[in-house]
Amino acid sequence: MNGLFRGFYAILYKEFIVVLRDRATLFFMFFPPLLQIIAFGFALDNDVKHMAMVVLDEDHTVESRQLIDDFVNTQTFRVVGEVGSVQEMAVAIRRRQAYVGLQIPPDFSRRRRDGQTARLQVLVDGSSSTIALQALNTALGIGFRESATLLLTEAGRDNLPIEVRPQVLYNPAMLSPNFFVPGVIGVALQIATVFSTAMSLAREKERGTIEQLLVSPLSRWGLMLGKLVPYLVIGMIMAMSLFAILRWVFFVHIVGSVAALLVASLLYLFTLLSLGLLVSIKAENHMQAFQMAMVVLMPSIFFSGFIFPRETMPWIFYAISTLLPATYYIELMRAIILRGASLHDFAFHLGVLAVMGLVLFSLCALLFRKRIT
Amino acid sequence: MPRPPAIECADLTKRFGGFTAVDHVSFTIAQGSIFGFLGPNGSGKSTVIRMLCGILEPTEGRARIAGLDVAEDTDALKGTIGYMSQKFSLYDELTVSENLKFYGRLYGLRRTALARRRDELIALARLEPYLDRRASLLSGGWRQRLAMACALMHQPTVLFLDEPTAGIDPVARRELWDLLFEFAGRGMTLFVTTHYMDEAERCSHVGYIYMSKLIVCGVPDDLKQRPEVNPPGTRRLDVTCDHVTVGLQSVRQLTGVLSATVFGQSMHLLVEAGLEESALRDRLTAVGIHQADIRPIAPSLEDVFVTLTGRHTNGGQV
Known part of the structure; x- marks a missing residue:
């Protein structure tokens, strides 16, 4: 290419060879994202099942045993042991032998039979809040259901006054991987791609090869595009592998079109690679590039909606999240994969990614000094 | 019309903050010369080269390469000059042949023109046995020959070499100089920095830069005749x-x-x-x-440099 992109083919040729021959870099590009998707996909499971529970049954009646069964039957709890006192129960929770303690007082069945309020005590370890919340809700649910059943019998009715019939759309089983894995793809792609371009120019500076490029007629746009395209190709291959894992390892059904996924990924990768190049222009060496890339990437781990819903963030973090490419990509991924949204439905998100990409790429070309300072 | 000098600079100065790296350096080099540029480390040699190659902007003064202003005619300048930087400037992951191809393409050479020029330089630098070897696996002497071949792909008329023989063995050093003479014989102007006095003796012109100032510049034999070097009596x-x-x-x-x-x-x-x-x-x-x-x-060139450096340090006028 002549004119604006002068030298593009030369850089493209060289960069492809360098990337493909440098096995270590290739490995570090592919390995972390694969590890991330596997690890996060399995570990980031919010569906709490069979949490350890100790029981202090001071009542020892049919009713009390029935109640314990009710707890176990929700599949949320499993009994790991019986304790003799409230103190022992507290110790078991403190030592992490159980998350939950269920105390049934001696007068439980008597008060229930006599029409008085029978009290149950449930101790929940609040140190992991997600688990605590679910334990709490389940325990309260059991209480309400039992109460309702008793009241219905007393009132001689056989149906509830109000019945809610919820229907969960798009992720009916409410499986955590369906929520997390699309987000992990966004974060995993980001780490591999930003680092790869962030290092590529920094390495030329460190080795001194940059001077050789500077004395040549290579144009800034040609250099930037030549540096970017090989990683874009590799990034797309990586994105496709991640989608394959999503589909065949986590069995997430991709509702939307694969073409839509690829278009969104292409825009996202272009933006990320431009961001990496920008870091590379500012960094003098590997170490600086690495640190700057970390600083750039950190916010998106927390604020992109990858783990924490953006809607519940304080306004300042929400504002930060609107500046992150990952925010838009992760929303796009969830929309396309889970809800079958078309690109048209999310034209705004695509537009934002495209504008970010073009702005960042132009900045790279404009800020790159063809002289050393 | 007389040909413009290969390199001419007037009061070329570079300051980095409060530090003056190059202080009002002026000299003229005729086409076809081999100019040896000497001076201790940190005296400003590389800074001068970078300014002459148009990748570092002079703070003051002007420089022209074959009539082209280094600060203004940068685009035309790039096709005229070749530059072999002090650091090893090749891509380790690329083979000898790929490095040549890359540098050729960088300068816009295509297909047949590229292949022809590559073959010429392979023959000239005798690189045939190493064509498919990765640059990282070449010995110092061969790396420098390859670097030089790469810098010559676009047929520059002025070639800058920043310490091309630093750290390579004596045989490779001599062979490299043989190559340089061959290029000079074809009319190319060479600007070479070095620490070796025997290399300086081989140059048609030498300059010595000391503490950012060019303290001596000329033909070696003339310099040896100077009165400061041969005090009366x-x-x-x-x-x-x-x-x-x-x-x-x-x-x-x-x-x-x-x-x-x-x-x-x-x-x-x-x-x-x-x-x-x-x-x-x-x-x-x-x-x-x-x-x-x-x-x-x-007196040898070393005597010349030692004497003039001493006078310069003592505040004497050159």
Whole structure:
């Protein structure tokens, strides 16, 4: 290419060879994202099942045993042991032998039979809040259901006054991987791609090869595009592998079109690679590039909606999240994969990614000094 | 119309903050010259080269390469000059052949033109046996030959080489210089920085930069004739004897001896013209140096640089 992109083919040729021959870099590009998707996909499971529970049954009646069964039957709890006192129960929770303690007082069945309020005590370890919340809700649910059943019998009715019939759309089983894995793809792609371009120019500076490029007629746009395209190709291959894992390892059904996924990924990768190049222009060496890339990437781990819903963030973090490419990509991924949204439905998100990409790429070309300072 | 000089610079100056790296350097180099640029590390050699190559903007002064202003005609300049930087400037992951191809493409060479030029340089630098070898696996001498071939792909008329022979073995060094002479013979102008005096002696012109200032510049033979180097009433002698290093200090103290430096197995003395050879021999014997072989010599380039550096440091005018 002549004119604006002068030298593009030369850089493209060289960069492809360098990337493909440098096995270590290739490995570090592919390995972390694969590890991330596997690890996060399995570990980031919010569906709490069979949490350890100790029981202090001071009542020892049919009713009390029935109640314990009710707890176990929700599949949320499993009994790991019986304790003799409230103190022992507290110790078991403190030592992490159980998350939950269920105390049934001696007068439980008597008060229930006599029409008085029978009290149950449930101790929940609040140190992991997600688990605590679910334990709490389940325990309260059991209480309400039992109460309702008793009241219905007393009132001689056989149906509830109000019945809610919820229907969960798009992720009916409410499986955590369906929520997390699309987000992990966004974060995993980001780490591999930003680092790869962030290092590529920094390495030329460190080795001194940059001077050789500077004395040549290579144009800034040609250099930037030549540096970017090989990683874009590799990034797309990586994105496709991640989608394959999503589909065949986590069995997430991709509702939307694969073409839509690829278009969104292409825009996202272009933006990320431009961001990496920008870091590379500012960094003098590997170490600086690495640190700057970390600083750039950190916010998106927390604020992109990858783990924490953006809607519940304080306004300042929400504002930060609107500046992150990952925010838009992760929303796009969830929309396309889970809800079958078309690109048209999310034209705004695509537009934002495209504008970010073009702005960042132009900045790279404009800020790159063809002289050393 | 006369051809413009290959390189001409006037009051070329570069300041980094408060530090002046290059201080009002002026010189002119005719086309086809081999210009040897010498000076201690950190004296400003590389900074001058970078300014001449258009990748570092001069703070003051002007420079022209084959008539092109380095600050203004950068685009035209790039096709005219070749540059081999001090750091190893090749891509380790690429083979010899791929490095040549890359640099050719970088300068817009395509297909047949690219292949033809590549073959020419492979033949010239005798790189055939290593074509498919990764650049990282070449020895120092071959890396430099490849780097030079890469810098020549676009047929520049002026080639800058920043310490091309640093760290390579003597045989490779000589071969590299043979190549340089071959290029100069074809009309190319070479600008070479070096630390080696024997390399400087081979150049058609030399310059010596010291503490950011160009303190001497010219044809080696002319420089050796300069009065500062040959003070009136003195002459230079070569004294070959045993234990040169041991005797050096006492020789420096002898009456009539103005300075003494070791050169391998001998000492180079600057003595008063009136000092007779027999008188010197007696004095040498007195300090324990027997059977010295004494003969008059002309000053070397090193003598020139040492003398002029000394005058410069002492505040003397050059």
